Amino acid sequence: MVNxxxxxxxxxxxLKSTDPPTWLAPNPxxxxxxxxxxxxxxxxxxxxxxxxxxxxxxxxxxxxEQIWQQIDLQSQPLLSGLRRELRRFEKNPAEISDLFGxxxxxxxxxxxxxxxxxxxxxxxxxxDGFDEFDEDGDSDGEEDGEGGAEERGVEGGESGESEEGxxxxxxxxxxxxxxxIKELEEYLQKDEAREYGLEDGSKKNKEKKTVASDSDEEEEEDEEEEEGDDDDDDDDDDDDDELGEFDVDDEDDGGMGKxxxxxxxxxxxxxxxxxxxxxxxxxxxxxxxxDDEGEENGADGxxxxxxxxxxxxxxxxxxxxxxxxxxxxxxxxxxxxxxxVTAAKRPKNSALEVDLDFEHNVRPAPVITEEVTASLExxxxxxxxxxxxxxxxKPPSLPTxxxxxxxxxxxxxxxxxxAEIYEEEYAQRTNLASAxxxxxxxxxxxxxxxxKKVCLKLDALSHFHFAPKPIIEDxxxxxxxxxxxMEEIAPLAVSDAAMLAPEEVFAGKGDIKDETELTQADRKRxxxxxxxxxxxxxxxxxxxxxxxxxLNRGEGKEE
Amino acid sequence: MLRRxxxxxxxxxxxxxxxxxxxxxxEKKRKIKQALExxxxxxxxxxxxxxxxxxxxxxxxxxxxxxxxxxxxEYAHAMERDPKILLTTSRNPSAPLKQFVKELTIVFPNAxxxxxxxxxxxxxxxxxxxxxxxxxxxxxEHRGVPDGLIVSxxxxxxxxxxGLLNVVxxxxxxxxxxxxxxxxxxxxxIVNNFSTKLGQRTANILKHLFPVPKPDTxxxxxxxxxxxxxxxxxxxxxxxxxxxxxxLKEIGPRFELRLYQVKLGTVDQTEAQIEWVIRPYMNTSKKxxxxxx
Numbered sequence: 001m002v003n004x005x006x007x008x009x010x011x012x013x014x015l016k017s018t019d020p021p022t023w024l025a026p027n028p029x030x031x032x033x034x035x036x037x038x039x040x041x042x043x044x045x046x047x048x049x050x051x052x053x054x055x056x057x058x059x060x061x062x063x064x065e066q067i068w069q070q071i072d073l074q075s076q077p078l079l080s081g082l083r084r085e086l087r088r089f090e091k092n093p094a095e096i097s098d099l100f101g102x103x104x105x106x107x108x109x110x111x112x113x114x115x116x117x118x119x120x121x122x123x124x125x126x127x128d129g130f131d132e133f134d135e136d137g138d139s140d141g142e143e144d145g146e147g148g149a150e151e152r153g154v155e156g157g158e159s160g161e162s163e164e165g166x167x168x169x170x171x172x173x174x175x176x177x178x179x180x181i182k183e184l185e186e187y188l189q190k191d192e193a194r195e196y197g198l199e200d201g202s203k204k205n206k207e208k209k210t211v212a213s214d215s216d217e218e219e220e221e222d223e224e225e226e227e228g229d230d231d232d233d234d235d236d237d238d239d240d241d242e243l244g245e246f247d248v249d250d251e252d253d254g255g256m257g258k259x260x261x262x263x264x265x266x267x268x269x270x271x272x273x274x275x276x277x278x279x280x281x282x283x284x285x286x287x288x289x290x291d292d293e294g295e296e297n298g299a300d301g302x303x304x305x306x307x308x309x310x311x312x313x314x315x316x317x318x319x320x321x322x323x324x325x326x327x328x329x330x331x332x333x334x335x336x337x338x339x340x341v342t343a344a345k346r347p348k349n350s351a352l353e354v355d356l357d358f359e360h361n362v363r364p365a366p367v368i369t370e371e372v373t374a375s376l377e378x379x380x381x382x383x384x385x386x387x388x389x390x391x392x393x394k395p396p397s398l399p400t401x402x403x404x405x406x407x408x409x410x411x412x413x414x415x416x417x418x419a420e421i422y423e424e425e426y427a428q429r430t431n432l433a434s435a436x437x438x439x440x441x442x443x444x445x446x447x448x449x450x451x452k453k454v455c456l457k458l459d460a461l462s463h464f465h466f467a468p469k470p471i472i473e474d475x476x477x478x479x480x481x482x483x484x485x486m487e488e489i490a491p492l493a494v495s496d497a498a499m500l501a502p503e504e505v506f507a508g509k510g511d512i513k514d515e516t517e518l519t520q521a522d523r524k525r526x527x528x529x530x531x532x533x534x535x536x537x538x539x540x541x542x543x544x545x546x547x548x549x550x551l552n553r554g555e556g557k558e559e
Numbered sequence: 560m561l562r563r564x565x566x567x568x569x570x571x572x573x574x575x576x577x578x579x580x581x582x583x584x585x586e587k588k589r590k591i592k593q594a595l596e597x598x599x600x601x602x603x604x605x606x607x608x609x610x611x612x613x614x615x616x617x618x619x620x621x622x623x624x625x626x627x628x629x630x631x632x633e634y635a636h637a638m639e640r641d642p643k644i645l646l647t648t649s650r651n652p653s654a655p656l657k658q659f660v661k662e663l664t665i666v667f668p669n670a671x672x673x674x675x676x677x678x679x680x681x682x683x684x685x686x687x688x689x690x691x692x693x694x695x696x697x698x699x700e701h702r703g704v705p706d707g708l709i710v711s712x713x714x715x716x717x718x719x720x721x722g723l724l725n726v727v728x729x730x731x732x733x734x735x736x737x738x739x740x741x742x743x744x745x746x747x748x749i750v751n752n753f754s755t756k757l758g759q760r761t762a763n764i765l766k767h768l769f770p771v772p773k774p775d776t777x778x779x780x781x782x783x784x785x786x787x788x789x790x791x792x793x794x795x796x797x798x799x800x801x802x803x804x805x806x807l808k809e810i811g812p813r814f815e816l817r818l819y820q821v822k823l824g825t826v827d828q829t830e831a832q833i834e835w836v837i838r839p840y841m842n843t844s845k846k847x848x849x850x851x852x
Contacts, residue, residue: 362839365724366788366815376792380781381805383749384796390750392766395638 008040035059038067042074048081049074087176560689571715588612588619633716634767641770642693644670647683648700655703658730662812663698665741666780666793667768670696681827687713694768695826708816710764711826717834719764720820724788728812741810742795745772752784754851757835761789761818761850782816784851789816818850 011033018030042057052074059067089096174181308316335346336354343351366372383389513522587605591612594601601609644667646660652675664672673683687695692713699707705726711718732738748769753762765782772778781792793811798804824831838844 361842361844363786363845365817366785368725368790368813368815372790376781376783376790377794377807379751379783380749380779380792380794380796380807383751384779384798384805385803389747390762390766391748392638392769392771394771 005040005044008037008044011036011040035067038071042071045074045078049078051077564688567714584612588616592616633712633714634763637693637712637767638771640693641669642768643691644694644696644768645683645687645692646670646672646696646698648675648698649707650675650677653700653703655728655730656698656700656705659700659705659726659728659812660698662729662741663696665743666811667696668743668745668770684711684713684825684827696768697826705814709826710768712764712767713825715825715828717760717764718820718822718824718826718831719761719818720822721789721816721818724815724817726812726814729810738810739808741793742778744776744778745770746778746780746793747772747776749779749781749783751782752851753782755849757821758784758850760821760834764821786852787817787848787850789818789850790814791816 015030015033015037022030036059039057039059042054046052046055054070054074057067057070062070335341335350338345518526587608590602591605591609605612646664646667648656648660652660660672664670683695694713694716695711697707697709697711698705699709705723705728708721708723709718710721729738729741746769748766750762750766753759762782769780777796779794779796781790781794783790783792791812791814792809793813795808795810797806797808799806819837821834821836822828822831823834835849837849
C-alpha cells in the first residue's frame with residue numbers, strides 16, 4: 001500500500017516545511033495534517049510495538065488529550081524496548097555495523113553517539129522534545145508537537161542527547177546515561193581530599209567503584225534528566241565536577257523529570273560564578289593533578305600532606321576558632337554592641353538594616369475589625385430598644401415666684417364684734433375641747449359635712465372602737481406664748497436664805513483622802529474601823545436575837 | 560460688644576475666685592444637713608453659724624444646692640439655646656480634607672463651613688463671638704487623611720484636642736446609591752463608657768455640639784469609648800416589626816477620636832490653663848485609662 005504511506009510522508013513533509021509562525025495561530029488545515037501525520041507514524045511504528053491495544057490511531061472526533069494518550073500507550077513500551085536494544089548495541093558496537101553497513105548518521109548537534117537511528121529517533125527525542133513543545137504552548141495541542149517532535153527527534157540535541165564524554169567506558173553495563181561511574185569516583189575522591197587532606201586516590205577509587213555499583217540499581221530506572229547538558233558543561237569548562245555532581249544530585253528528584261525544562265542555572269546563575277569565590281576562599285589549595293578538574297582544599301594547609309587523625313584535626317579546628325574569637329574580641333565592637341551610639345558613630349543608614357525594638361508606653365490604636373463593628377452595632381441596637389439616649393436635656397425652667405394665694409375678701413360687714421373674735425381665739429388656745437366650730441365659708445361647711453360623713457363610715461369600719469390619738473410630744477419652743485405665761489417662770493431674785501451652808505453640803509472632818517491616795521497603813525485603819533463597826537452591830541443583833549428566842553422559849557414553856 | 564466681653568470675662572473670673580469660699584460654705588451646709596438627717600448633734604465647730612446656715616438650707620432649691628464650679632459652668636447656659644457651629648480647616652487644605660469637612664457640616668446640625676484662606680485663629684474667634692457662635696471646630700490633616708480635630712466652645716469655653724484615626728469618609732465609598740443621602744434631622748446621641756471625671760467632661764463637650772432632638776427621630780450619632788479611643792459612628796435605624804429587631808444603616812463618616820488635651824480657654828488663648836494633657840512617656844500610662852472603663 002504505497003499510497004497511504006506516500007500520503008503520510010507527504011503530510012509530514014508539509015508539516016515540516018510550514019513556517020514556525022503559522023503554528024502560533026489555530027489552523028484547521030494544519031490540524032488535519034497533523035492528525036494524518038500522527039496516524040501515519042503510528043501505523044508505521046505499529047509492527048514494532050510489543051503490545052498496543054490499538055491497531056491504528058483513532059483521530060476522528062478525538063481531542064488532543066485522547067490522541068496523545070493513545071500514542072503514549074504505544075510508545076512507552078516501545079521506548080523501553082529501544083533502550084534495551086541500545087544498551088545491547090553499546091556493548092557490542094560490532095552488531096550495529098553489521099546491521100547498517102557502517103553508516104551512521106550522527107545528526108545530533110552534540111557529540112553524537114554511535115547509531116543515531118533516523119526512524120527510531122534517539123532517546124533524546126522523547127522527553128526533551130515534548131517538554132520544549134509544551135513550553136511553546138501551541139493551541140493546537142500535542143498532536144502537532146508530537147508529530148513535530150518525532151520529526152525533530154534526532155535534532156533534539158540542544159536539550160541533550162545524553163552523552164558520554166570522550167572517556168572510554170570500560171565499566172560493566174551498569175551505567176546508563178544518567179550515572180557515570182567515573183564522575184562519581186572523581187567526585188568522591190575530591191571530597192575526601194577536601195576533608196582529609198590530599199591523598200592518592202588510587203586506593204579509594206576501587207572502593208568508590210563498589211559503592212557506585214551498589215547505587216546503580218536505584219538510578220537505573222530513574223527518569224532521564226537533562227543532566228546531559230550538565231555533563232557537557234562539566235567537561236567543557238574544566239571545572240571541578242563536584243558541583244556538577246551536586247547539581248545532578250540535587251536535581252535527582254523524580255518530579256523534576258518531565259516538569260523541568262527549567263534548570264538550576266536559570267535561577268541561580270552559572271556554576272562558574274559559584275566556583276570562583278570558593279576558589280578564592282580555599283587556603284593554600286593543593287591542586288590535584290588528576291584529570292582536568294580543579295581541586296578545593298578546605299583542610300588546613302599548614303599540616304600539608306601529613307596524615308592527621310580526626311581528633312587532631314578537630315583540635316586544630318577548635319584552635320583556629322579560638323584564635324579567631326580572641327582576635328575579634330580585641331577588635332573594636334560593632335556599633336550595635338556599643339552602648340549609646342549617635343548617628344555620627346555608625347555607618348550611614350545602618351540603623352535601617354538593624355531590627356530595632358522600642359518599648360511603647362501607649363496602647364496601640366484599635367484596628368477596626370468586623371467584630372469591633374459588630375459589637376458597636378450591638379450596643380447601639382440595645383440602646384435603641386431600651387430607648388436610652390444621652391441627649392442634651394432641656395434645662396428645667398426656673399421656678400417663678402410661687403403663685404400667691406388669692407384670698408377672697410368678704411365685703412360684708414362682720415356679724416361678730418372684734419372682742420368676740422378675740423375671746424373665741426383665747427378660748428381655743430387654752431381649752432381646746434370647748435372650741436366652737438366657726439366656719440365662715442359655705443364651702444368649708446360643706447366640706448366639713450362631707451368629711452364627717454366619711455369619718456362616720458370609717459368609724460363604722462372599725463366598729464366604733466375609740467382609738468385615742470397618739471400623743472406626740474411637741475418639743476418645739478413656741479415663741480408665740482402670751483406674755484402673761486412668761487412672767488412667772490424665773491424668780492427675779494434669789495435670797496441667800498435658800499442657799500445651803502457648806503456644812504450642809506458636806507460634813508466631814510480631817511484630811512479627806514481619795515481611794516487612790518491611801519497608804520497601806522490608812523487602808524489597814526479603815527479596814528479595822530469597818531470591822532469594829534460590824535462587830536458592834538453583830539453583837540447587838542445577836543443580843544437581840546438571844547432575847548427574842550429566850551422570850552419565845554419562855555412563852556412556849558409557859559404555855 | 561467689647562465691653563460686654565470684658566464684663567463677661569470679669570464675671571467669669573469673679574465666679575472662679577469665689578469658688579473656693581463657696582466650696583467651704585457648701586461643705587458646712589452639707590455637714591449640717593447630714594447631722595439633721597441622722598439625728599446626731601451638730602458638730603461643735605458649726606454651732607455659731609448653725610442658725611443662719613439652717614435658714615439658707617431651707618431656702619435652697621436644686622439649682623443652688625449644688626456647688627458651682629467654673630469648669631462646667633460654661634455649659635450652664637448652653638442648653639438654653641441651640642448650638643451654632645463653625646467648621647473650618649487648617650491652611651491650604653487638600654481636596655479630601657475639604658470633602659471630609661463638608662460631610663462633617665452635615666453631621667452636626669446647625670453647622671456652617673468656612674474657607675480658611677489666610678485667616679489667623681484669633682480673627683476667626685473674634686468673628687465667631689460677634690456672630691454668636693457657640694462652637695468652633697478645626698480639622699487638620701496629613702497628606703489628605705484627616706488626623707486632627709479641635710473642638711472649642713466659644714464664650715471662653717473649654718477646648719478639646721482630638722487626634723483622628725481610621726478615618727473612613729463617605730467619599731471613599733464609591734457606591735453612591737448604597738450610602739444614600741444624609742438626613743438633616745437632629746440626631747439622638749449615644750455616649751457610652753465615659754465613666755471618669757475627665758470622661759464626663761469630654762462627653763459634655765461632645766454632647767453640647769448637638770441640639771435637643773425630637774424624641775421620635777431615627778437618626779443616631781454614637782460616641783463609644785474603648786480604652787481611651789472614642790469611636791464615632793453615624794446610623795439611621797428602622798424598627799421593623801414587633802420582634803425587637805432594629806435595622807441599622809451606617810451613613811456618614813466613621814473615625815476614632817483620641818483625646819490628647821483639654822484646655823480651659825478657647826483656641827486662641829495659648830496661655831490658658833491646661834485641664835488635662837496626655838502623658839505617653841509615663842511608664843504607667845499603658846495601664847491607665849483616663850476617659851472611662
